[in-house]
Amino acid sequence: MHQPTTEPRPSIYYPYEVFAPWLPSAHGPQVRQQVVIVGAGPAGMVTALELARHGIASVVLNAELQFSQGSRAIVFTRRSMEILQQVGVADRMTAAGLPWRFGNSFYRNQLCFRMEAPHDENDRYYPMLNLQQQYLEQYLYEACAANPLIDFRWGNKAAAVTQHDGYVSVCVDTPEGGYVLESGWLVAADGGRSAIREACALRMEGASYEGFFVIADIRVDLPLPTERLAYFDPDWNPGNTILMHREPHGIWRVDYQLPEGETPEEALRPESLKARIDAQLEMIGFGGTPWEMDWSSVYSARTLTLPDYVHGNILFVGDAAHLLPIFGVRGANTGFQDAQSLAWHLAYTLRGLGGGKLLANYSAERVGAAREIIDEAGKSTRFMAPPAGGFALLRDAVLSLSLTEEFVRPLYHWRTSRPHEYSRSALNSAGDDNALFTAGPAHGAPPQNIRLGANDYLLDHLGGGFELLYFTQGEALPRPLLAVVEQARARGLTLRVTAIGAAQAVAGADQTLADASGRLRQRYGVQADGAAYLLRPDQHVCARWLTLDATRLQAALAMI
Known part of the structure; x- marks a missing residue:
């Protein structure tokens, strides 16, 4: 029988609580679930919360009875905070954390480089926020516990996994013995030493660094x-x-x-x-x-990824899918992006949309993101902890020159984690005007936030499904566009229309956001009425038009 420790973890600042285990004898026979998530770290819990936002129930298995020991991940990026805003914990993070935007690099105790991360009035969140992982886990758990679509099971360890035709069975061990749990899909969010990954005999690709x-x-x-x-x-x-x-x-x-x-x-x-x-x-x-x-x-620093995050009905996310060095705060921040992406791809697959291609797209996009991060993180790692030989010689030369030569100092830059742009996504519209825009987020990029009022930002109004941002100062949306929107909704697509620019409510739109200053139009590269952006449920851009008509919108929505 699985016997997790019941002694609170030691800490001089965080009061660990030991939760009661979920015991099968108290809950009767187990029915087949839609989704089981193995692992209750940040990536696992964000996946559960994001699935719940899309109406999908899940069971979360946590082998332990308390949150993880030690501060672990402590730096969370602006994009991570925007994702955490969607699942309802960003305000608590902001209240408890320490925001920052400057980084200093010293050689021989002399300041040689000062990094300044961009920040302006359109950003609700600072570029980085420092907070110990236990607090993040607490906030995410409390959000999970309050959500009726999430069944959180403390002290439940996935001991074995078997794939069947169209579902997965998990042998779960608890303090009173085991039980079998069946699920249509299993999400492996069980960390860098993933037992699920090992059980599937999967091997990662990449490098491990010395030291x-x-x-x-x-x-x-x-x-x-x-x-x-x-x-x-x-x-x-x-x-x-x-x-x-x-x-x-x-x-x-x-x-x-x-x-x-x-x-x-x-x-x-x-x-x-x-x-x-x-x-x-x-x-x-x-x-x-x-x-x-x-x-x-x-x-030790490792830059590793699975070549595919989908194996039958088992899906990998976070450190179970990839291992990244901490330089550039990439671990948890990358895991949030994985979780957000996986949740909507899986939710729409469960709705019968996408013809089976959505999960393949999740894997292609996130493996591509991991490989991009590995390339950048490898450069950072070779500078922070260079292997012996040529790398060490080059790094030492940069350090020495930086005392007197300005031009080498930017090489200290740590290439901070940033959201991946899915520029080659299979979901991007091939017939839009992406190449004609001179500003604004391009194919696959996350949206750019805009301050609309004293405590009001564009991203406060977005999230939960596909978003059509239609720029107009007219009184009503074109009827042909609305007909396409209704057709998409009829086949199960969650699609909200936001009219941008008019001072009054625009008929046919789900919401209207005024843009009297023209700031939103300028930042999104919009010059005339009729322009539009289509955002996916993870808020990344999949189409944009200088002028949108019904035929072009229908073609873009047909990609899903």
Whole structure:
């Protein structure tokens, strides 16, 4: 029998709660489910919440009885916050987290590069927000627990998985014994050491990099701003790299590379941790400052992905699908994008739409995104922790030159995680005006937010299905367009029409957003009435027109 620990995890700032296990004896015979999600980390819970937004019920299996140990993922990007807004937890994240937009790189204790992430009045969220993963998991869990379409089962471990013709059976182990759960689809969100991936005998493609890094979370009072700090080749750790981040509740993340040959076990000895952290605080001018350890771990950088995220009726998401280095805050942030994409592709497949091609499109798009990230992350990793030989020689030359030469300093840039643009998606309209626009989000790109009022933004009004943004100052939408919209709805497509530009409500539109200043038109490259954008349920653009008519809209919707 599966016996997860019932002792609360230790922490000096987060009060862990141990939840009661879900026991089969209290719930009677199990019926076949539409979707079972194995793994209740951020990617798994966002998948469940996104499925629920599309009306799809799911069962979430969590092998543990409490949230994950340690801060783990702590930096969440603007696009992640926009996704979390859709599932209802962004306000809590904003209230609890620390926003930031600057990153500093030091060589020999001299500032050599200062990164500034773009931010303007049209952005509801900062480029980055720091918050420990336990809080994110708590907010997501509480949203799941409040949703009647999500059956969350603590202390339930997927012990074995069998694929059948059109469904999957899962042998689930609990503290009182096992039971079998059948599901039309199984989502593997069980992390980097995915048991589902292993059970399917699947192997990832990519590279693992030399060397190890220690993550240490300490409570310490440092009068420094919330900015990323990176130190290259410090005296106390020659040839290696140290990162620092401020977290809420007086916690600082100290992330340092181990000298060659030192084992993870040696690195995590208390005396080793103390010596390294004391040396880092001394180097930055706070030697002797008292500090307290909360959590520590060791990781190595890997850039790996499955070549396909769909295997029969098993779907992979997050770290179960790919393993990415933390440089550039790619792990959890990429997992959110996976979850958002998978949920709508799966929901529409369950509705009988897409002719079976939607899940193949999910895999193609997200594998493409992972490969793009791997390419970028590989560059970052080879700079942060260069392999011996030519890479190390080149990195050291850049460091040395950066003390006096301005032109090499941008090479310090850490290539921050960004949303993938599905420019080659099979769902993009081939007959629209994408190539003729001079501004605005192109095929496959996420939307650009626009501030509409004091606390009112464009993305506050979007989400939940397909969105047709129709630019007009007229009194009503063209009847032929509305006829196509009704046809799409009749076949099961959730499609909302937003009229943009008119001061009064536009007849036929589901909502009207005024644009008296013309800011929205300008940012979206719209010059005349009749222009339009079509957004997918994950808000990415799949078509845009300088002038939209019924025939062109029908052709775009036929892609789904």
